Amino acid sequence: MTRIPTHTVEDAPAASRPLLEKIVQATPMGRPANLHAQMAHSPAVLTAYSSLRAVLAEHTSFELKVGAALTLAAAAGAGNGYMIRIASRLAQMNGWSAEQADALAAGATTGEIRIDVLAGLIRQAAANSGKVSDAAWSAAQQAGWSGEQLTDAFAYLGATVFTAYFLNYAQTDLDI
Template identity: 75%
Template structure:
């Protein structure tokens, strides 16, 4: 059972309503997912979440497709089923095939060594509280990822950790 109330746009705190409304407009079902509806209980949480999402959209050096791969790799590393489902759906919407989604989740090959190297780094960081072995870092560097991309990958890890931890914290009911 979830620990935090689940809101609609109408009964969310006033400061959360505009953000929740924007989320609903971008959602195929026309209603907020449980995670957004619970985040809305705290305008600070919902603002932090939407700010992280906006940064990923507006300032990342990665394409949406690669960003979706990094989000999925991070979700898999964290092991949160709700987050893996969200990220899998996002990855498919951004052009990853079903087999590639499985590969990004399990750490097997997507048939793109460069993607696999960076996804592996992010998955390892997610599973180890941000720690990555030098060997993993070097594989990503050798695959062609420079400091800018390696640094930028962190925001996908951070946004995924924020979301997954909230889901665990709130015991959000799976609705995806």
């Protein structure tokens, strides 16, 4: 049972309505997902979520395919089924096959070793409160990821963990 009310654009708090409306316009469902509809109960939460996503879209150094892999790896590390499902769908929309998305979620190889190494680092960070082993960090560096990229990858971790934790906190019903 969910803990937080699920809103429509019409009954959401006034400060959440413009953001929720923008989200609805970008979704094929024609309505907010339960995730967004519950976040709308707090304009601060919906604004924080929307801001994290907007910053990733505007400022990341990664192409969409890599970003989707990082989001899925972080979702798997955080262990929230709803977030894993969203991230898997996102990965497939951005160039990963269903089999590769499953591999990213499971921590298996996708055939793109360089991305697998970075995804593994992010999965480990999500599962361990941001902590990663020196070996995982070194492997990512040896795979050719720069310090800037390793730092940038944290933004995907942060946005995904924020979302996954909210889903756990709110006990959001799966609707995707």
